[in-house]
Amino acid sequence: MNETADATTSPEALRATMLAKVQQQGYAKLPEVARVISEVPRHEFVPEASLADAHNPWQAVITHRFADGTSLSCASAPFVVALMLDQLAVERGNKILEIGAGTGYNASLLAELSGNEANVVTIDVDPDVTEQATRNLAATGYSGIHVVTGDGALGVPEHAPFDRIIATVSPWDIPRAWWRQLVPGGKLVVPLRWRGQSRSVGFTYRDGLLIADSIELCGFVYLVGDDEGEKSAPITDDGTIRLHWDRDQPVDLEALRGVLDRPRSTAWSDVTIAGDEPHDGIWLRLTVTDPRVCRLNVPADTAPSVCDPISPGRAPALVEDSSLAYLTSRRRDEDDSTRWELGAVAHGPAADELARHLCDEIRAWSMHRDDRKPTLVAYAADTPDSALPGPPIDKTHSRLVLAYEIE
Structure with a gap:
């Protein structure tokens, strides 16, 4: 006080x-x-x-x-x-x-x-x-x-x-x-x-x-009783690191169990940000361009050798079968100003591909940074696929369609 x-x-x-x-x-x-x-x-x-x-x-x-x-x-x-x-x-x-x-x-x-x-x-x-x-x-x-x-x-x-x-x-x-x-x-x-x-x-x-x-x-307290759509489960034996995904995503928890113990593949994008510069547009972009994007929650005291996301509490991740990639960063000092390079860490059989793909998405985001926002339209849940202009994110009462306008 x-x-x-x-x-x-x-x-x-x-x-x-x-x-x-x-x-x-x-x-x-x-x-x-x-x-x-x-x-x-x-x-x-x-x-x-x-x-x-x-x-x-x-x-x-x-x-x-x-x-x-x-x-x-x-x-x-x-x-x-x-x-x-x-x-x-x-x-x-x-x-x-x-x-x-x-x-x-x-x-x-x-x-x-x-x-x-x-x-x-x-x-x-x-x-x-x-x-x-x-x-x-x-x-x-x-x-x-x-x-x-x-x-x-x-x-x-x-x-x-x-x-x-x-x-x-x-x-x-x-x-x-x-x-x-x-x-x-x-x-x-x-x-x-x-x-x-x-x-x-x-x-x-x-x-x-x-x-x-x-x-x-933004972030808010969840609507009480509205928790059937977002799934959450640990992917480590000690239960500390959790994955969150939507129910329309085909996540195989058994296949992912212990994924962080598998060999690590790291890739860097050459895209840098200042310490106070937002990067959340990468996550928003991934929700438009990649149906595999989920959220990774990692305790702040987790050793970087185990898992090293850009934001411990919540970071975007890509999941494909028994492979997982997440957004990371490393410090770079250039011209006496501290900047952070964005990259990807991945584990599992598709680690190299996922890490490269995530870096490609980072570079695509960097061309516009947060100045470019997607369109978002919510359709009623009973709208047929034929009436939708693109692939939907399916929920109980609605179907969300996100897209970037062609420039």
Whole structure:
């Protein structure tokens, strides 16, 4: 806790500083989004946090946890709040559904953007969370917002239809109820998961399709009960290193058991990045170009001789039968500036091919870096292959088709 900041800096000044830092990074682009973030007292929705923590632009404030200690509810980091509100592009008078009530802070921002508290509905499955949100909203003068305890995957049909739907929890799929409760031309912003990674996707609902307008990196607490689509299992005898994949991917766990004990093949791409330069676009690209991409989770204390991914907690990996490759990096010093070269480590019979292929993908990404985003369209699950413009990622309620436009 920063007691000095709490004692000498007003919440208004801290909000102004918080907003300035968020805007410097390219968020809160819309004037109305900047306005409501500057006006709504964020600290009053997280009274257990210090003023400094409440206004940290990059820090979420955890307010509720599962019994095992994992977070269940939080006030999202201000930059994420701004990012998603930019994507949502609320207009005055819009009716809005929020999935995941959290502290009530986001609902208050939505009410300000809509101009009418009664237009905002927020739902959460946990009664402790909705009680907290109700209490915070009442204390800050937003008692007209509808707070509902229930399954967010079902939406809130009694208040539908909605002009805007925003999910502040991360689903593996887009529940069919959300499609039905969104008006034609309406917008949905959702931290959607596919191929092991999560992206905040801004969709517009048009002609029965959800067409992405924007795709941004983010991470959220998972939607409760929405875990049947992403699979996870250890690939080492001690159970510490795990693979995560989607259920439509043909992963053979028995074939992969002990794969990291097999001879290692390493390849380097000659592509370098600075220490603070993003590389997540490689993963996004792989979800478009390679159906074999999964996620590898490696404990931070794992010896590099065992497994050396670019990011221990989560790194893209390619799986083919009994072979696996993952993204790695090594430090290079050039012209007195430190840079990291991107490469691939692979194990198994197809190690050499997988490592070379991953390096090819790194080089292809490097031509555009993160400036080039794919198109993403969600089709209903019963859409036949013949009506799809490309190979899908199949989920329960939807079929995702990602592609790069031909230049």
